[in-house]
Amino acid sequence: MQTTPVAFSAEQMKWYEQACARIDPRRLQNLLFAITDIHSPTGAARAASEHMAKHLESIGMRARYQPMSFTSGNVLAEVRGSGGGASVLLYAPLDTHLELDEAEKILTGEALEADMQPSAQRVDDWVFGLGASNPKGMVATLTEVATALIEAEVPLVGDLLVGMADGGMPVDVSARQHAGMSNGVTHLLNRGGSPDFAIVMKPWNWVYHEEPGMGWFKLRVHGTLGYAGVPRGTPGFRSSVVPAATVIQELEQWIIDYAERNASGQIKPHGWIAGVRGGNPERPAFPSAVTEIFFDVRINPRTSPAGVKAQFAAFVRDLQARRPELVLDWEMYGSVAGGSTDPQNWIIQSCRRGWEHIEHRPHGEADPLGGQTDGAALRRLGIPTARIGWPWPAQGAPLPVAEGLGGMGATYIPDLIPCAKKIMYALIDTLTRPRSELGL
Template identity: 50%
Template sequence: MNPKHQLTPEQQAWYDKACACVDKERLRQLNLDLVNIHSPTGAEKEASEFMSRYMADMGLNAKYQPVNELSGNAVGELNGSGEGATMLLYAPIDTHLEGSEEDLPMVGDELRDDMRPQGYLRDDLVIGLGSSNPKGMVSGLAEAVNAVVDAGVPLKGNIVLAFAGGGMPSMVPERNNYGVSTGVSYMLTHGVTADFGIIFKPWYEVYHEHPGMCWFKVRVKGDMGYSGIPRGTPGFRSSIVPAATVIQELEQWLPEYTKANTSDQIAPEGWIAAVRSGWPHRPAFPAATTELFIDMRCNPHQTTSDVRHQFDQAMKDIVARHPEVEADWEMYASCPGSMTPEDHWIVQSARSAWENQEGKEYPGAPMLSGQTDAAIINKLGVPLVRVGYPWIGDADVPEEFAAGLGGMGVSNIGDMVAPVENIIYSIIDSMTRTRDEVGV
């Protein structure tokens, strides 16, 4: 453990008292209550208003920060004596699915219980849309601060507990194109700030590097045709068949992109995520254009322009080797990666918290590529570390929820206790010291 982050006897007593105040039932109930408040991307108003009231009841100076008529953020501040730094504790609050028949068949043949915004309890599990991600993250951070308040820890610094909408890597056209860190970008450009912070996400690890993301659209060209036309008829070219060639070529190239751009903690993946062509209700007329949508992640040292350049070169090579392919492409959304120096106070505090909990040296985090609001929070000036809780897929999970990502809707409350205690450790390590002591 870094000696700077070894708790003093007085801090250790505060830590022990706060950990004793962690209330699993309170954590479970908040998690369940949040699942029952539907908050798809771009429509988080009710959930954020609920969390604003919840934080006010905790004793925080809390407010609902409206962004538009459908969405807003929840921000609560717990003020210390004024001698210390300000620490952001953050999680998004929106779910990645609509939780309705609208999601079919993209999520599978039916909506499972972990994909529905109606929660229920099964032993130590909370089941329902987003119960793990993001509702478990919100609940875990709230419980950490609740325990610190209940323990009466004398803070020198300020804690900003914040939850924003639009955190999922998606854009919802009917809701102001919300998504890709819309809510937290608004939050941090409208009065909310901190000296450093923690984002709570899945995986019981410590990350100081935060992946970025670039989205590309490829349009493969052909001619609108008629299904009764014989193959080879002059003037008719399928757009779908050459699109299949592009798909196979990109699938060969994307792993090479990952290898070429791997950094300390980030192995940036790329996936062909969607294909669109033609009219399902008019299959007699094959379409003139087939569109491919690709999500590519990037490491903190890449610019989004560099990612675009690499994609441009790959597509130019594909087209040059396949004369039958006519295509154009564009990058239509992007969020750069970012990082906090590994020796930064908050990174070392998070590692020390993990080591204190596990009784051994932190072995280093496995590579990841999951993009979060951390990337933009860091870019907007708040040094951030990502910590988390065991992903339900790493443990025994009810068989009916085991396949695929699902609704990220199985939360194990028992597995949340140690990560919550780690958050408490970093709060006491950082917020019971002066600004000079934590290097700001």
Template identity: 50%
Template sequence: MANTPITTHQLPFSEQQQRWYDQACAQIDTQRLKQLNIDITSIHSPTGAEKQANEFMVDYMKDMGLKAFYQEVNPLSGNAIGRIKGSGGGAALLLYAPIDTHIENDPEKDLPWVGPELRDDMKPFGYARGETVIGLGASNPKGMVSTLAEAVHCILQAGVPLKGDLTLAFAGGGMPVVVPERNHYGLSSGVTHMMMNGITADFGIIMKPWNEVYFEHPGMCWFKVTVKGTMGYSGIARGTPGFRSSIVPAATVIQELEQWLPEYTRKHTSDQIAPEGWIAAVRSGWPHRPSFPSAATELYLDIRTNPQQTTGDMQAEFDSVMRAILARHPDIDAEWEMTAAVPGSRTEPDNWVVQSALRAWQETNGGTPYPGAPMLSGQTDAATICKLGLPLVRIGYRWIGDADMPEEFSEGLGGMGVSHIPDLVATCKALIYSIIDTCTRTRQETGLS
């Protein structure tokens, strides 16, 4: 879809700020960035089991010179927090990325759902091919974690005197999943704990894929639809009284929902969000008992939302859609429920942190004013952080292109496991820009009282 233009308020650096910026950018160490990317990729951190990875990052931040600590949430998971205290009178800035990965590296759990095999980009064993790092989560989230750490490292090495506090944070539970066997972790559970337990700032930046600037953050609602029938037997002839399939009518419901979902997206497109919806899973019966067709077939949907939609609005709209489907097909018996919800959120584009990110984008993209972001539907911790009251902007890195992507990893989403160091370096410079832009000014200069 077409880009959405955003006006950038120009605020050039002073000569001193420009020197700090140039000095900090000169400290970027591509080998250090690459090695951290490899090291953290090699520490497996599936959702709900991020303890080892975040303990590693706590030690790394301490070695950088931050005051860092591990914030335990439960025995398997916790958050990594590092701080630099400013001299006072400036705005506090939070730099954030999640640290959990979306697949388990377990053939019994992952195959065939991720594909026919676990490729190298789906395994937590990081390695480099030239300037490319490969391994589970090497790009998302481990490349983001590495880039944020490198940006702060450069600020420290350049001796940039910050007025405002700078916090570097990595949380578990950031994936849009729920893991019952690990404390039902997921859906921003780690970052919610973090912000409810003393970690705050005046502004925040979250790093995610795409070299764009987003001030709107999609929400998400999950639905379960149960299509009802009776348990049968494969030896029964079709049309036998008393037997009703649940699977065949479920196919009709799927087709009906697939007709509605694109209309839903068009109806609810906002400034930066075109909220998609997908039927993500279907479950019915016993795979080891195919002689007995199931009395229930379950459909699971993930429907994204824009910041103006409430979860109650989404519930009411889905109720209406399902009732209309059943009215058109009175022979179908079904019930449905919302099983999870994370509301969307928005930071106004005139907010300081959005404008700072726009200036950083312009600085690191040849001086060209930001043309506007492609429509988005990817749900992240940004929605929760912003909803909890912290003005937040999403920035990111160029998704690895055809020229850089090894051919064997080019199909599908994979393990989000291929990062390209030069792309991370460009974002590192943008982060350095916004740190200096925000944390070397007075609170009044950044629009705070």
């Protein structure tokens, strides 16, 4: 896809340069340190949201905290232009994907690394702590972009919105009113936050016009309740645990094939087996009658959750036909559809122009995406949305960080600045024009 050229006027370029000159890496770092130091697991982001509401008000925005429960809420802030322009929402979630309590150690391991701590650390240009990169690096960067734009006194025609919501992580926290799965951004949009366009900041240095959804499945292998003292081959005893090893290998291959079969556009919908559950550690003498395998596969915007469900049903039928000794049942217990925006939409093209202005090269084709964000929900709710990001993970950390996904909590501030300037370009490009120039 080629980027549509739309030139800045000399005046727009002057405004852009003045606004970029106001971007302050140290101020960004200070805010990032402060919000990383506020623990905000999904469904418990109230303190972080209230902090950001006060901060956004302090930079000259009309900001309000929007409660969803006693422990959870969002923040929405606005600066209005002179009128006749579009509204643009800068959006990021506020909640982190981990609680980091004792119960989560089976998920996280010991979690001693700097990026796995619910308190912040600062070393030179780095900030460490749970979520310091994702999502709080995005929160701080978008806030710095808004701050610089206001300080530069750019004569906006359209309205700038900044929104941050709880519930953005791909989790379902039943103890907190089932927080997660984009419940917060839906609440935000339904209560005054719905814009003409949205820009979501997320990792990876590309512009994306679409993002996948996700499908959560449980696959159960049935046997009988057993006893450790029973010899193998005893009539009436059938393990559920040992056959589950075979099922896991079959399922792993199906997930790999599924991703290839359903890849299209900017999306390759990966998936992973998340865990296996069965038995009771307090009763190791009694093998479990049921072993449950649970997993997440991502859903291409051009495939419905029902379509993915049908694909998995076909896999289970085939597996049972090939392995009739297996007794299986399954359910799809969570689903979120993907979302897509027309790649020719103004906000996608504007973000690509900003990307190319900073990178000094054509955008080209983005790496296929499997990560799911609230951007999919924004698009499903009718908001043309661009996702834009920065190189991740950060390299050369001076403190130990976890392998794998970890706490997404190691941020090198200079890595964020080019992304901030790309977003600033799209804001100047969009908010200084009348609606008629934006396809509205």
